[in-house]
Amino acid sequence: MNKTEFDLVVVGGGPGGYVAAIRAAQLGLQTAVVEANHLGGICLNWGCIPTKALLRASEINHLLHHLGEFGFAADNVRFDLQKVVKRSRQVAGQLSSGVGHLLKKNKVTVFDGFGALAGKDGSRRLLSVTKDGKPVATLSAKNLILATGARARVLPGLEPDGKLIWSYREAMVPTELPKRLLVIGSGAIGIEFASFYRNMGAEVTVVEVLDRILPVEDEEIGALAHKAFVKQGMTILTGAKIGPITKGADNVSLSVEAGGKTHALTVDRVISAVGIVGNVEKLGLEGTAVTVDRTHVKVDAKCFTGEPGVYAIGDLAGPPWLAHKASHEGVMCVEAIAGRHVHPIDPLNIPGCTYCRPQIASVGMTEARAKEAGHKVRVGRFPFIGNGKAIAMGEPEGLVKTVFDAETGELLGAHMIGAEVTEMIQGYVIARTSELTEAELKETVFPHPTISEAMHEAVLAAYDGALHI
Known part of the structure; x- marks a missing residue:
């Protein structure tokens, strides 16, 4: 097991981590990235990018079924779901390999493994890198940036099983189109999946525990979205309380209380999109001054954690959970480390986008x-x-x-x-x-x-x- 010295080590190769590493290299810092899964992170491989490829396909499907409005006609309009999914995965793969090329171009060293704080060596931080439980390297750096991101929140009784109850991963690679789909949660992730599957022809029901969908958006905009989705054929239940779920051989049954009524639902698949939690486990934060609050690392305006030489960016550092926020924080954090004057990010200047129809x-x-x-x-x-x-x-x-x-x-x-x-x-x-x-x-x-x-x-x-x- 070798010990390698750097000016900066970034733990996590998502849109926050890899961008931070590239900027650090541009500023002359000897930089490494430690990534346990795929360069580009969840956003590029299983989130922002491949979902947009799926949504683009669903928009085309919608347009093909409304050709008459533009003076066109087509017979026997159909799609091959496996090709739709394959294209989405190819888009993600192309961009993931592109991230690797960018890091190599900027002379950033990439370690394939899981990084965890491992104490200090004088004023330098130590980071252990393991792969499948086996040691890969011990890195030494003046500064560490934690950019390990977040994952889907799992509620009791709604644990994804890979077949009937889906997380975003299963929802992105369906082998067949469910005829009836239930989406639990009406934030951006839930609504985008609801929009994709509805435009591909599935019967979609959206359940939200709050009194309106898209709760972070302006109420007027959310109301217009609600109206548009209902016009498209979605069923939307707000202020809802979900009863116990019963799994059948190839379907799910449950009751939902909403609007003073009890709705008995039987669907083919359920997508759970009820928020995210930060990936703070096994990072070696114990015994440090790093504070974890509700699964997220607390940071100041320049992403400093309070532990000398340790910073946190992106989803790990809390909302808004957006890739562009992570990338911007990564650049700002690195420039602060390099001694440059930086402007802290105003959360109110970070745009939010939902790519539904x-x-x-x-x-x-x-x-x-x-x-x-x-x-x-x-x-x-x-x-x-x-x-x-x-x-x-x-x-x-x-x-x-x-x-x-x-x-x-x-x-x-x-x-x-x-x-x-x-x-x-x-x-x-x-x-x-x-x-x-x-x-x-x-x-x-x-x-x-x-x-x-x-x-x-x-x-x-x-x-x-x-x-x-």
Whole structure:
């Protein structure tokens, strides 16, 4: 077992870890990454990227069944589920190998194994690397970044069994399409799977214990999403209480209390999407100053844990559990370690995106949160039905909503539902990061014809100046 010295060792090769390692190498630090499974982490291999490939396929399936709206006709429209899944896995594989190439290009050493803190050697940190329980190496570094991510939360009675009750992994590689599917949890992960399977033809029921779906989104946007999903044929039960689950040979039966009624359900498969927990186990944190709170490592604004030389980023460090947050934290953390001046991340400037149909995107405060924070607000709304490009695309259902501080003109939040809004939200993110007010946004020229014009109109609408409604 060899001992190898580095300036920085990153534990975890996901979107936070590998980006941090690349940036560290660019800044001249001798850097290593320790990854136990796949470079690119859950996001690239089993999350963000392959799910988007699946969702793209489901959008095509939906479009093929609505060709008549565009003047086309096709007979015997069908799909090969195994090819759909295979393409998704190929996309993930291509990008995972690309991460390996990037690390090699930047001269980052990669260790295949599980990393755990193993004490100190003077002012340097020691990290043991094991694979299948066997020692691989002991690394020594001035600094360590923990980027081990998170995993799906498992509730008693809803433990994934690989057949009837699925986690996200089984849901991404189905061997056949379930005719009836139950999704428990209506956050981004649950809703994206619900959207995929519904658009592929499954009967989908979504159960949420809270009183509305997509609870982190603006309530108005969530209500519009609820309406759209029901129109697509989904059954949505909110304020729900789930009874005991009975497994059959090839189905699951359960009762759900919601809306003052008891619903008896029998479905082919269940997807559990009820949150995530941080991967804090077996990291060697015992006896250190690292604090774990509800499975997440507590950090300061620069991702420092309180234990000298040890940092934590990404999902491990708590919400929002987003890949782009992890990557940005990784760069910020490394630059702080390298002695550069950094700006701590404002969580309200981190956009959230849900890639269902219709798409949902947001940044900043919801209208309710802004009011709770004591702001007097001006709210602007612009529907897609007033946007020429949206109508031409056959996507007239959608809304852009802006929330401004009535006194200062600060853009407090922006919330969107409709086609391509996950691509458009960045405009409002830049506005918030740059601390622009309604004055600059009103003076900004938006190209025509684009759906992004709805963003401009939603700003104008907050100040009684919308032109096309």
